[in-house]
Structures are given as C-alpha cells and as structure tokens.
Amino acid sequence: QDEIRRPAEFAPKFVAALPGAAFRWVEECGHSPHLEQPDALAAAVRAFLDSGPDAVAGDDDVSEIVRLANRGALEKLADGVKELDAFLDTPILDPNERGGPLEPLKAFVRSEPETAQVAASVLALTFFFVLARGLVAVLG
Incomplete structure (x- = not known):
C-alpha cells in the first residue's frame, strides 16, 4: 500500500540491487513499516539476524511484479529511444x-562547411x- x-516500480529494483536480501510483503502497510507495522518488521529483522533469510515468515514471491515491471520498463525504454x-x-x-531569415x-x-563547423x-x-562565469558570479 506504499x-x-x-511496489510495481520499485520492488524489482530492490530485488535486483540486493540479490542476497530477503524480501517479504508487509500487509496493511504503506511506506514506513517501522512506524505502521513495527512488530512485524522487528520480528522479520530478528528472524533474519538469528537464522538467515529463509527464517523470515511471509510471502516472498515477487516474480510476477518483477516480470510486469520489466515488461513495462522495456516498453518505456524503447519508446524513449525512438x-x-x-x-x-x-x-x-x-x-x-x-530561404528564410537565416x-x-x-x-x-x-x-564553407569546415569553417562553419x-x-x-x-x-x-x-x-x-559565459554561462559558467555567470553562474559562478550569481552563486558564489
């Protein structure tokens, strides 16, 4: 509920950037699990520290969200390149x-193409x- x-945009980025991390969905929670679901977060962190990522309870399947996000990202990238x-x-x-004024x-x-270049x-x-000098004068 972030x-x-x-989640559809950022979960795949977190999973890709942190391949050794444990990912779990926190139900009824938005952007701040430490404030909204502190007991669930504390239990997950404790289980991870005590026994590793497999000990953390909860749903860890992000494959569908990663697939959907990657498909959307590739389409956006192709459009941007075009x-x-x-x-x-x-x-x-x-x-x-x-013709024209130029x-x-x-x-x-x-x-004279070479001279013009x-x-x-x-x-x-x-x-x-001149732009850099102006910025230095204004900012500094």
Whole structure:
C-alpha cells in the first residue's frame, strides 16, 4: 500500500540491487513499516539476524511484479529511444532548406562547411564559458 514508492516500480529494483536480501510483503502497510507495522518488521529483522533469510515468515514471491515491471520498463525504454532518435535526427539548421531569415548563414554553411563547423564550436564554447562565469558570479 506504499503511496510514495509504488511496489510495481520499485520492488524489482530492490530485488535486483540486493540479490542476497530477503524480501517479504508487509500487509496493511504503506511506506514506513517501522512506524505502521513495527512488530512485524522487528520480528522479520530478528528472524533474519538469528537464522538467515529463509527464517523470515511471509510471502516472498515477487516474480510476477518483477516480470510486469520489466515488461513495462522495456516498453518505456524503447519508446524513449525512438523519441531521442527522432529528436537527434532533427537538424537545428538545415542548410539545404532554402530561404528564410537565416539564408545568409545557410549559404555560408553550404559554401564553407569546415569553417562553419569551427565557428559553431567556438560559439558554443563561448556560450558555455559565459554561462559558467555567470553562474559562478550569481552563486558564489
């Protein structure tokens, strides 16, 4: 019943990050088992410390939640990769597109691509340098 860290999203991450740990569902409990079910938590910790993970009572089957979460995560990852690819494939300035207010700049890029690339790099470095100096002045 955790409303802060949804079990479907976070249980698989905990299971993967802590392979030697014992996982048990705590019924009628939200995000803070030490406050909501202190006796159940204390008993589980004591059993784990005394006899190991197999001694902790309760339901430890997280296979279904891991399967569902992994399927959802893979679908989200695939969608995110597609969106990122589309974004990265969109040119900021397409020199082959004629006209518009940036036509002189586009003509320069078409005629001198190497020089235009160096100029863009210098401009980007200058921008980030000025930005960093501004942040240092404001923050520090």
